[in-house]
Amino acid sequence: MKTKTAPVAVDVARPRPGPLALLAGARRGRRKLGRRVVPYVFSLPFLTLFAAFFFLPFAYAISQSVFKQQRSGLGLGPPTTIFVGLDNYAKALRDPQFWDGIKRVLLFGAVQIPVMMLVALALALLMDSAVIRFRRFFRLAFFIPYAVPGVIAGIMWGFFYSPSFSPIRQLATTTGLPAPDFLGPGLVLWSIANIATWEFTGYNMVIFFSALQAIPQEIYEAGRLDGLNEVGIALRLKLPMILPALVLGLLFSLIGTLQLFNEPLILTRLSGSITSHYTPNIYAYNVAFVDTDYYYGGAIAVILGLVTFAFSFGFLRLTRRQSGV
Amino acid sequence: MRNWRHRASLCLALFLGVASVLSACSGGGASSGGVVQLTFWSFNQQITEQADLFNKSHPNIHVTALKQPSGPNQYYPKVLTAVKAGNAPDVALIEYQYIPTMVSNAALVDVSKYGANGVKDQFVDSAWAQVTQGRAVYGYPQDTGPMGFFYNSATFKKAGITHPPATWDEFAQDAVKIHALGPNYYITAFPPQSTGWFQGLMWQAGATWFSVDTAANAWKVSVNDATSKKVASYWQALVDKGLVSTVADFSNDWNAALNKGTIASWISAVWGQGVITGSAADTKGQWTAAPIPQWTAGAKTSAMWGGSAISVIAGTKHPQEANEFAQWYLTNSGSLSIGVKEIGWFPSNKTAQQSSDVNAPQAFYGNQVVDTVFEQAEIPTTWTWPPNLTAVNQFMGDDVNAAVANKTPIVDALDKLQGQIVQDMKSNGINVAGG
Known part of the structure; x- marks a missing residue:
């Protein structure tokens, strides 16, 4: 679709600025203005959504986080709202329940992210190799869990974990093995990790796979000529070439881990081991909406946002060479 | 070119969609054509039947009953958040134990100024005590637990x-x-x-x-x-x-x-x-x-354990009509009958407590008259x-x-x-x- 744009007629009207040329100049000015405005018009939908769903809520959370509700006497009268500056932030930084949640999600990420990344990478390399048949089918099949909303995944896995419905436990009982207590204090974090892995492995696989597809075939040719076998090509050619995609996948996983919310919240009803401060996000939610302390909840949310930002930024700095960012 | 136009219209549609979602957030509580619109929250399924009954006999008020999830730490946070956000229901079920919490969040309307005390005698004293705080009356007692x-x-x-x-x-x-x-x-x-x-x-x-x-x-x-x-x-x-x-x-x-x-x-x-x-x-x-x-x-x-009141929620634009519905809900014989027979209230309304509905034998319980067991509780x-x-x-x-x-x-x-x-x-x- 290569259409040659006709030269603009007014461009010739250079000498002797007559009325016609003046008019042309004005038109040119308008055109220039148009050129300048167009990019903004096109980014308007993005900016609107960004402002409405990211910037404004964040600004609102910050504006709430510097207040506190104050009651008096028996606390049966309506509360007054007082300005407390950064008190809520100081309280959050000293709040063991908040840090308990941060530590838990970091432990979760330290185990779950590498496992998920390795599985996703292995699947992507398999898909990209010649040994797989029904490639389209498998690609779709692995991706489908990502299309299942996290809440639904939580409910579904809840059934697999539940003491009386779990087919896994029933299988264990019939074969005489001890039935694992998926929702007990020892296992529940890893039961959640399993849900997250199930949900997001396919998603990461698709990212890695599309990066693999973008590698020009000639490079493999060259590798083979230099005596590399398929494994060698995978490890020494493919892997380094999709590093930016790996970094991207890791970054998204890191953010998702720090924001862990849906899956543990759904399992709360089934497991006594998931507290109201199990993850920082659940804590912020419970403080704000169950405990109705919107102000302190706002402060926790802002700190969590900053911690997530610090981790993401630090990670990008660390992997600057690999990611090309 | 066609592709471009297609995209542009898509963008426009998206943009308008967002705009309409944003503007939809600011609605609620409006009255159209002289009919006052009210919303009512409870966690009982049958509330729509009761609301229909009310709407039939009250042409100037229309109540929309919305069943809410009753899970722990779900319902009250939702009510309180709605009050804070300014889109709370006009009338809602509040369990007795949460009344002080709701009052301390300025979420309930004192209905004594709308004549609540005029129907006081229709309710059991101990239940009425649950909805009062000093002189203020924060709703009408529905049932006890x-x-x-x-x-x-x-x-x-x-x-x-x-x-x-x-x-x-x-x-x-x-x-x-x-x-x-x-x-x-x-x-x-x-x-x-x-x-x-x-x-x-x-x-x-x-x-x-x-x-x-x-x-x-x-x-x-x-x-x-x-x-x-x-x-x-x-x-x-x-x-x-x-x-x-x-x-x-x-x-x-x-x-x-x-x-x-x-x-x-x-x-x-x-x-x-x-x-x-x-x-x-x-x-x-x-x-x-x-x-x-x-x-x-x-x-x-x-x-x-539980027992609920029907309260008028702060922020309602029509406290008078909301109170009328709340009062009707627990004094009208048709509404009480649905509550007792279908929802299973142990009613706080004296007349309903005497009705044959409460003292009926139940097949599920081997034809036992279940409620009488609870009447002797001290x-x-x-x-x-x-x-x-x-x-x-x-x-x-x-x-x-x-x-x-x-x-x-x-x-x-x-x-x-x-x-x-x-x-x-x-x-x-x-x-x-x-x-």
Whole structure:
């Protein structure tokens, strides 16, 4: 679709600025203005959504986080709202329940992210190799869990974990093995990790796979000529070439881990081991909406946002060479 | 070119979509064509029938009834958040224990100025006391929740038990007999997350977790007194011996076990009869209601678990009409009849309490007249609900859950809870006696 744009007629009207040329100049000015405005018009939908769903809520959370509700006497009268500056932030930084949640999600990420990344990478390399048949089918099949909303995944896995419905436990009982207590204090974090892995492995696989597809075939040719076998090509050619995609996948996983919310919240009803401060996000939610302390909840949310930002930024700095960012 | 136009229109559609979503957020409570629009929240399914009845006889008011989820820490946070956001319902069901919490969040309208006291005589005094605070009236009493004991007589019979346990000692002995039927058989569940239930058991034993020291104008919090620790130790022993299940009440596992008869009883409030009918449909005819087991043989002491008021919610644009609906809802014979027959209220309205609906035999309970069992309950009146109940229940859920999950003493959880509640009250500026 290569259409040659006709030269603009007014461009010739250079000498002797007559009325016609003046008019042309004005038109040119308008055109220039148009050129300048167009990019903004096109980014308007993005900016609107960004402002409405990211910037404004964040600004609102910050504006709430510097207040506190104050009651008096028996606390049966309506509360007054007082300005407390950064008190809520100081309280959050000293709040063991908040840090308990941060530590838990970091432990979760330290185990779950590498496992998920390795599985996703292995699947992507398999898909990209010649040994797989029904490639389209498998690609779709692995991706489908990502299309299942996290809440639904939580409910579904809840059934697999539940003491009386779990087919896994029933299988264990019939074969005489001890039935694992998926929702007990020892296992529940890893039961959640399993849900997250199930949900997001396919998603990461698709990212890695599309990066693999973008590698020009000639490079493999060259590798083979230099005596590399398929494994060698995978490890020494493919892997380094999709590093930016790996970094991207890791970054998204890191953010998702720090924001862990849906899956543990759904399992709360089934497991006594998931507290109201199990993850920082659940804590912020419970403080704000169950405990109705919107102000302190706002402060926790802002700190969590900053911690997530610090981790993401630090990670990008660390992997600057690999990611090309 | 076509492609471009297509995209542009898509962008426009998206943009308009977002704009309309944003503008839709600012609606609500409007009156159209002279008809006042009201919304009503409750967690009963049948409220739409009642609203239809009201709408038929009130051409100038239209009530939209919306059933809400009743899960723990779901409903009240939702109401309070809606009040804060300015899109709360005009009328809502509020359980008695949450009234002080709602009042302290300025979420309820005092309906005494709309003539609430004019219908005071139609309600039982003890229930009316639940909705009043000084001179203010924060709604109309719908039903009460005296606690009793529902048991599956088939399972009890199989275990060789002929009569329901009259005391907690007997209950513990029966627990052994029922567990002897098989490893999956439990006399009942001790649901560690069920805060209102456990508070009811404490109340029944004579504990007073919350009371007001009027001289000091301060709250007295005694969550970890000797009586409460006695109750905690009692259940601790049953949990430790594996004689009770620790599955969450209202959960799928719990429903399934009730339906199979492997969880053989439920210590619950009078409204629990409707829950069992739904959860354990296969065991129709096997259930029986009995008074709650006693700490002292021969006593009739019970406690309240739930019981609700219908309140007008702050921020309504039509308090007059909202009050009219709330009052109608609990004084109109048609509405009360639906409430008693279909929802299963143990009504606070005197006329409804005398009606044949309340005293009808029920096939599910082997044609027992269930409600009469609850009418004899004597409920200690010192227990007063605090203004920070959502926080209290959040702490309590965490602490008792953790104790059961990690096999640490429940009495220690009560000590911890005491500290957390006192600290929460103080940090909110509420006076606490002795602290």
